[in-house]
Amino acid sequence: MLPGSLWVEGNFAMSRNANRFSTLSSHGLTAIDGGALKSQSPDLGAMLSATLDGARRLGQVEIVAALDPAPALPRNVAHELLRIAQEAIANAARHACARILRVRLSSIPGVVWLAITDDGRGFEPAGVQSGFGLQRLRERAAAIGAELSINSAPGKGAEVVVWSSLEQAEAA
Numbered sequence: 001m002l003p004g005s006l007w008v009e010g011n012f013a014m015s016r017n018a019n020r021f022s023t024l025s026s027h028g029l030t031a032i033d034g035g036a037l038k039s040q041s042p043d044l045g046a047m048l049s050a051t052l053d054g055a056r057r058l059g060q061v062e063i064v065a066a067l068d069p070a071p072a073l074p075r076n077v078a079h080e081l082l083r084i085a086q087e088a089i090a091n092a093a094r095h096a097c098a099r100i101l102r103v104r105l106s107s108i109p110g111v112v113w114l115a116i117t118d119d120g121r122g123f124e125p126a127g128v129q130s131g132f133g134l135q136r137l138r139e140r141a142a143a144i145g146a147e148l149s150i151n152s153a154p155g156k157g158a159e160v161v162v163w164s165s166l167e168q169a170e171a172a
Contacts, residue, residue: 065103088116088160091133096120113163122156
């Protein structure tokens with residue numbers, strides 16, 4: 001385990017409980033929005049942990065998270081990164097039939113990054129024609145000047161990675 005990391009492990013029923021998770025995610029986000037996000041520099045790690053706690057209550061898929069302490073982020077940047085994580089988790093819940101979901105929050109001097117990966121059935125990102133999930137991820141990243149990478153292939157799971165320069169984040 002990396003020093004300073006908070007490891008969160010649990011279970012999360014993605015395929016059978018996808019609609020319940022979406023509802024939980026929405027309600028959980030409202031509670032988070034009502035509190036931590038009102039702060040000028042909310043704790044992204046704590047907000048992600050709360051989101052994952054709610055997801056773990058649902059059951060059968062293992063969630064493994066490494067949430068390093070993130071640097072102070074502007075409220076809008078923390079909000080968009082949290083929403084990106086929630087959308088990626090909800091997409092995995094609705095579509096992936098995954099057994100393991102991994103969430104990683106980390107930073108190096110000047111950069112914060114977030115990765116959500118699953119071992120589900122995967123997809124061809126260029127071939128996604130319906131729905132707004134991937135489009136919303138891209139829009140949220142663009143809104144804060146972050147870079148977004150979506151990697152997947154049929155049978156290979158999926159990985160969503162977003163990273164933001166802290167300099168650009170402060171300007172967003």
